[in-house]
Amino acid sequence: MKVVDLFSGCGGLSLGFEGAGLNINAAFDWWDPAIAVYRENISHPIFKQDLSDVDASVKLISAFRPDMIIGGPPCQDFSHAGKRNEGNRANLTIAYSEIIAAIRPKYFVMENVGRAQNSIAFKDAERTFREAGYGLTMTVLDASLCGVPQKRKRFFCIGKLGEANGFLSCILASHQSDRPMTIREYFGDEFGIDHYYRHPRNYSRRAIFSIDEPAPTVRGVNRPIAPGYSKHAGDPVDLKGLRPLTTDERAQLQTFPLNFKWLGTKTDKEQMIGNAVPVDLAKFVAKCIIEYEAKLLPSGEEAFMKNKEKFRKWLIATEGLTLRSTNDVVSRMNRASRLVDVESENDIEDIVFKLGKQEEFKAFSMSVRSQLRRAVCLYRDFQTADAV
Numbered sequence: 406m407k408v409v410d411l412f413s414g415c416g417g418l419s420l421g422f423e424g425a426g427l428n429i430n431a432a433f434d435w436w437d438p439a440i441a442v443y444r445e446n447i448s449h450p451i452f453k454q455d456l457s458d459v460d461a462s463v464k465l466i467s468a469f470r471p472d473m474i475i476g477g478p479p480c481q482d483f484s485h486a487g488k489r490n491e492g493n494r495a496n497l498t499i500a501y502s503e504i505i506a507a508i509r510p511k512y513f514v515m516e517n518v519g520r521a522q523n524s525i526a527f528k529d530a531e532r533t534f535r536e537a538g539y540g541l542t543m544t545v546l547d548a549s550l551c552g553v554p555q556k557r558k559r560f561f562c563i564g565k566l567g568e569a570n571g572f573l574s575c576i577l578a579s580h581q582s583d584r585p586m587t588i589r590e591y592f593g594d595e596f597g598i599d600h601y602y603r604h605p606r607n608y609s610r611r612a613i614f615s616i617d618e619p620a621p622t623v624r625g626v627n628r629p630i631a632p633g634y635s636k637h638a639g640d641p642v643d644l645k646g647l648r649p650l651t652t653d654e655r656a657q658l659q660t661f662p663l664n665f666k667w668l669g670t671k672t673d674k675e676q677m678i679g680n681a682v683p684v685d686l687a688k689f690v691a692k693c694i695i696e697y698e699a700k701l702l703p704s705g706e707e708a709f710m711k712n713k714e715k716f717r718k719w720l721i722a723t724e725g726l727t728l729r730s731t732n733d734v735v736s737r738m739n740r741a742s743r744l745v746d747v748e749s750e751n752d753i754e755d756i757v758f759k760l761g762k763q764e765e766f767k768a769f770s771m772s773v774r775s776q777l778r779r780a781v782c783l784y785r786d787f788q789t790a791d792a793v
């Protein structure tokens with residue numbers, strides 16, 4: 406499946422989807438510092454584009470023929486239910502829905518803050534998705550129940566063309582944990598602290614947190630300890646000797662890998678870290694979609710078994726292989742079909758990409774890997790010839 410990421414920022418959503426085994430082909434954003442970080446860490450292309458220009462964006466994005474579009478339009482302008490003062494950034498949610506309706510990928514995933522679902526902009530977007538033929542699964546996920554040591558609640562709207570509403574709800578629910586992930590469970594004692602300071606939004610809230618609980622939402626700013634801070638009733642310990650988390654630690658709470666390279670000013674880095682979808686939350690969602698797809702399709706091996714004899718005859722008749730080489734190719738294809746579902750992909754590049762991502766495949770020697778790739782390519786030629 407070819408995936409394009411819109412409003413990609415520094416790439417939290419992209420990294421998670423890629424980590425789950427999907428093939429990201431391109432990303433789009435317009436903020437230079439985030440584009441630079443994305444480019445530094447992720448190999449597929451990122452384009453600078455104003456996505457509020459729907460017509461121009463549709464032209465650019467369609468060139469990648471995406472089967473799935475993912476993206477988190479900016480969210481700062483959402484008002485609470487019923488208010489009509491949503492600003493320009495809320496309109497980008499509408500722009501996102503118009504891009505989806507124009508391109509009509511098989512799947513789309515939209516991520517946003519929880520209150521987005523009650524906004525006027527989202528109601529417009531939802532109508533556009535439905536009119537374009539999408540069945541929708543809409544849910545608020547708490548990252549700390551999806552393998553991330555952070556209590557971050559985000560709204561996801563996942564669409565699939567021609568599908569029933571709520572199609573992914575059961576799978577999403579079945580994989581969530583019944584208790585939140587704590588920082589210590591995820592990182593052990595790597596941070597070298599038991600408690601830390603996190604500047605509160607207002608002084609009715611506590612500022613001191615323990616690593617034996619999930620972190621509160623990582624925001625786009627990281628303030629130092631306020632000089633006049635006085636103890637809050639909810640603080641588990643005194644402030645003395647505590648510190649705020651560093652920028653790198655906050656990136657880790659967003660489950661970015663340790664070797665991810667952050668460029669730019671401290672302010673820009675904090676902003677893009679706070680903007681991001683936690684990588685492991687994105688991976689959680691992507692894996693649920695992959696599981697859903699796999700349930701709809703016969704497994705790769707089952708599908709191959711049905712065609713095995715026909716493939717064997719084709720190899721001899723059309724490719725002129727000896728019986729021995731034919732048997733080798735068939736047995737290699739059999740092996741490959743356990744690793745990748747050739748029937749579920751349209752492009753040979755996607756099949757080879759997916760195959761290359763499998764741990765079992767990576768463990769083979771170079772010559773076995775190349776034999777398996779050749780068998781898959783021959784099988785795809787056979788399928789194309791058989792379909793004519």
Ligand SMILES: C[S@@+](CC[C@H](N)C(=O)[O-])C[C@H]1O[C@@H](n2cnc3c(N)ncnc32)[C@H](O)[C@@H]1O
Pocket residue numbers: 412413414415416417418419433434435436439454455456457476477478479480497680681682683
């Ligand atoms: C919430 S962040 C997305 C974070 C990203 N999904 C991640 O996981 O890292 C929203 C992004 O939208 C981008 N953006 C805002 N307005 C835009 C526009 N008109 N065109 C393109 N990108 C825009 C911002 O630069 C920002 O990176």
